[in-house]
Amino acid sequence: MLRPSDGACRLLVDACCHAGQGGACEIAMNIDLSELTANQVYGAMVQTVLPRPVAWVLTKNAKAGFNLAPFSYFNAVCSEPPLIMLSIGRKPDGSDKDTRVNIRERKAFVIHIAHRELAEAVTASAATLPAGESEVEELGLQTVAFEGSPLPRLAVCRVAFACELYEYRELGPRAQALILGRVDRLFVDDALVTRDAKGRPVVAAKQMDPIGRLGGSQYVTFGQVLDIPRPP
């Protein structure tokens, strides 16, 4: 957690504690990221880029079984071709995370969007298991065939994307992996699909009920949904 007392932060202390002006104390932090360690930058990013969607990623292990892990450095980044991005670091011992190895070596992966009831399983799947051990089996999750995909999907998830590695780059001195995946198939549970006033199919966001990631160990779920049409 970054604090005003943190020597690495450049602080702008504005209008602080004006006695006789209501006693309000406003402290603004203006942080020079070049002065932070990589861990501090991580802390600053994950507490301010909010909420982040969570990709629950299934890949195939080298021998048998499937690997499963969550990633919130994740988003949709292009429609033509349809691309998503993941950013994957290393294990505490410095070796590549299993998801990263599996995608680099076997190309195919399936991203699931988990709903509220799955938040604990999502977190449990982030445990660092020895390479080759399957979080899918460990958590007792069922898989089903995913038409058009070489890999199955988790039966319990309402939305899944079948992806193929499109581009793999390593970023920065710690070689963080930036993975672009081309989405070949999108699965949406029938129960989520409704029609708008013009009869077009729409995905019911509230029924989808995805979890979003905040800083630390926090998640967020939908509260109020705002519908603000764009100007023509």
Ligand SMILES: Cc1cc2nc3c(=O)[nH]c(=O)nc-3n(C[C@H](O)[C@H](O)[C@H](O)COP(=O)(O)O)c2cc1C
């Ligand atoms: C909600 C959540 C989001 C996460 N996001 C990321 C991420 O974006 N990048 C990353 O490298 N690790 C992330 N992690 C940590 C990985 O899930 C964790 O290192 C996991 O053990 C990797 O598994 P693997 O070695 O089987 O690929 C996240 C963990 C949680 C619980």
